Amino acid sequence: MAHGHVELTQEQTVIPQGHPWRTKLPLIAGVIGVGGLVLSYLAVMGHVVEAKAFFHSYLTAFLFTMSLSLGGLLFVLIQYVTRAGWSIVVRRVAENAMATLPLMAILFIPIVLGLHDLYHWSHHEAVAHDPVLKAKAGYLNEQFFYYRAGGYFVIWILLSFIYYRGSVKQDKSGDKKITRRLQNLSGPGIILTALTLTFAAFDWIMSLDPHWYSTIYGVYYFSGSLVAIFAFLSISIIAMQSAGLLEGVVTTEHYHDLGKLLFGFTVFWTYIAFSQYFLIWYANIPEETLWYAHRSVGSWQKMTTFMAVGHFVLPFFYFLTRSTKRHRFALLVGAMWMLMMHFIDMYWLVAPSLHHEGVVFGLIDVTTLLGIGGLFLAFFTWNLRRNPLVPIKDPRLQESLRFENF
Amino acid sequence: MTQSLAEKYRPENLEAYDPIGGRHPLVIGGETLHDITELVCRPIERKTPKAWWAFFLFSASLLGIFGMSIAYLFWEGTGIWGLNNPVGWGWAIVNFVFWVGIGHAGTLISAILYLFRQKWRTGINRSAEAMTIFAVMCALTFPGIHVGRVWAAYWMFPIPNQMGMWPNFRSPLLWDVFAVSIYGTVSVLFWFTGLIPDLATMRDRSKTKIKRIAYGIFALGWRGSNRHWQHYEVAYMILAGLSTPLVLSVHTIVSFDFAVSQLPGWHTTIFPPYFVAGAIFSGFAMVLTLMIVTRKIFGLENIVTIRHFENMSKIILVTGSIVGYAYGMEFFISWYSGNPYETFTFVNRAFGPYAWAYWIMISCNVITPQIFWFKKARTSIPILFVASIFVNIGMWFERFVITVTSLSRDFLPSSWDYFSPTIWDISCLVGSFGLFFTMFSLFVRFLPQVAMAEVKAVLPEADPHYHPGDAHHAEAEGAH
Incomplete structure (x- = not known):
């Protein structure tokens, strides 16, 4: 009985020759990316902006893009560990987001170069006069920072490589053993990713204010990354379908699930953000409240309020109904909003350690975002061309194609 | 091609359910x-x-001990417990948090899953x-007493009262009263809603008039x-949606009891998600302990299968690892x-006078569940049974470690003291198990302990595309 089996055609699974997603998009994104970075570089060299300002903007854009790559890796690992069936048709897109990790490793270099402009603890003379920094110098020192960052990237790239290669190999062989192997690896993979992501969040973001500490910080970046990846997956798949790709492969049912997860993790992010804020506010210990005090000065206060409304209240009611999640345009609008909010979140984490007096959002923030984001998109779309857009021989593909919410 | 159902579920025929050894039929x-x-x-x-009577009377005796302990407590006051000056909050809060935590699995299973x-x-x-x-x-008893x-x-x-006395609305202890009582109410509603069709089944099968009336009243006139x-479906969905944030909120607020303070070891931002994970962890362990026994006694092996246990043990592994992550974060950040x-508190936990409790906690909560990496x-x-009991022991000790180690080391070293429980501390804890097991034994005696209607809905026969002659459910599903 072969009925019920959905056979995918070539047009459904690959980007056709001459299609703009194959020819133009990687190029355009690449030009924007390089242009953005060159402009930012010129701005620093021409003393239009201070190096310090540049590096903070760069770090913001880097963290934002990084959460898409890491979110992709987490998404893929979670699908394997839960043996999910519904998500097979969208998994390749996430795999391509994850495959940008080597690029992100290269884009980390400027942060190394700007270490002294970003991190107060990296100055020996500052540490020498600060007993708290002296106490944590065993962790917060330049050398160990580099080793750790190197370690994170090695683990992430290795994992993404294993998963990408396994998935692509299965496209040819259809070997079920690959799925089994990747499933078995996914548990330890998640643990490794969770730990490295946590310490990366401590190193790269939390240590911007080296006196401040919060045990939930790793979970905060984790939850933001998941919001970002579900938003990104929704946007890119809707864009692909509008361009005539993945026709009849991804359906309303898959959008519905992506929307539900985006909604769920938006609430989860709120839960984590609220837990951190609330406990610090309530206990009112100066060494902790200082971090929030920086974010309650002048226009920062407005942005903090905007975060609560824009990252939680509005999307909560927007995504609550079934129809927004099942309507392509409505989901697109919501997902773009969440992606924007995630960027604002990253900005809100980084920028107050430079601009104490209020929000200073300048052109440099735009050019660095275009730079890193453009290169990310170029790499992402370039990867999309190389392999089928869905894991065509995944053993659970049929289940995913026929998937229905009820 | 007619094929008996037993034939259909033979291992070699299961391939169609899931190509890589998953998605087996839920009822075997x-x-x-x-x-x-x-x-x-x-x-x-x-x-x-007779065995039921034996277990019931045993549990009821423990419950009697609970009653006596509470009576004596009311007579004498909390001085009968081992509380001392820095440790003013002892086993009562430990037991409260322990029981609330256990109470997390049920609604998680019903709502979030x-x-x-x-x-x-469904099983x-x-x-x-x-x-x-x-x-x-059990949990609500402790703040009450x-x-x-x-x-x-x-x-x-x-x-409202003429003295104008109000509880402190800024106190998480008051939020606890709200959170736990709302959670209890919604859990009862959810449970009862699910019971209605099954109560009707019981009513229709009953042979005596008393039973028919008793089940009939609670079946609310269900005619199917x-x-x-x-x-029913709509109500169930709404209750699931409402229960989901409740499951998370209860232990979040319980964690606030500690975390809003300024005490090292209590005040740390990871507490809310860490407590929720720990609650789910202990709740699943308790479900595992109970189901392993009842399934055997009541011969439910085909409905509550080894795969159910496998899935539960995976959740225990995940939540246990999250708890381990939280311990690690606390230690690192301290x-x-x-x-x-901060540093002193954590070093004191691991190597101070309560090190024994700390290492019981670590070995039960972090190390024990790691065994579930192995399918064997x-x-x-x-192994499941022993590990589930270890987890419950470990989670009780977690609350003990959190509560007592931080309190016993006051900021003023001259106030330091060591907490030792009295016989009345122990009798209250043991007695609360009496309450729990008495209720549970009454439940298994009088109410259907498996949601029959829901289990039937996941049988292949319940699929609208099911044809009795088909070899495989998976193909039948695709027949439209």
């Missing part, structure tokens, strides 16, 4: 719709077995929900009509903070 042994009703109802309908389309939950949700309600009852002046316990509620089912009080352990009943 070829049980039909009617078989399920028989399997679940028969133990309730037959004459009370429902939203995640985890159909295997265990009824017992787990019942367990949740009994655990919440530990107030000292028990005749003023109603002050916990914001009741299309309209009834539609309302050092990273550069705050000598996940499918071995003895």
